[in-house]
Each structure stands twice: as structure tokens, then as C-alpha cells.
Amino acid sequence: MANPVQFMQQVRSEAAKIVWPSRKEVLLTTAMVFVMAALTSVFFFVVDLIIKQGLLAVLGLAG
Numbered sequence: 001m002a003n004p005v006q007f008m009q010q011v012r013s014e015a016a017k018i019v020w021p022s023r024k025e026v027l028l029t030t031a032m033v034f035v036m037a038a039l040t041s042v043f044f045f046v047v048d049l050i051i052k053q054g055l056l057a058v059l060g061l062a063g
């Protein structure tokens with residue numbers, strides 16, 4: 001186990017290796033997340049409508 005001084009030196013050297021994304025990369029990935037969330041919600045909305053219509057048709061035949 002390293003002493004506290006060595007530990008802090010190692011932390012600083014590891015922190016220096018961090019590469020932060022650019023503003024453009026952050027905006028692009030954020031937009032991609034919103035687009036994918038919207039597409040997913042539309043997909044599940046359509047699937048829900050199909051299932052609902054199928055159930056109404058089956059229940060309409062039975063009742």
C-alpha cells in the first residue's frame with residue numbers, strides 16, 4: 001500500500017490522462033440520445049396500438 005503522498009501523485013498522474021469530450025461531441029451525443037428516445041417511444045406507441053386493436057377484436061368476437 002502506498003503512502004498518502006505517493007497515492008496523491010498517482011491520482012494526479014491518472015487524472016492528467018483524462019480526455020474530456022469537446023462541446024461538439026457532447027451536443028452530438030445528446031442529440032442522438034434524444035432522437036433515439038423519441039424513436040423508441042414512437043415504436044412502443046405503435047406496438048401498443050396494435051396490441052390494443054388486437055385485444056379489442058378478440059374481445060369483440062367473444063362478447
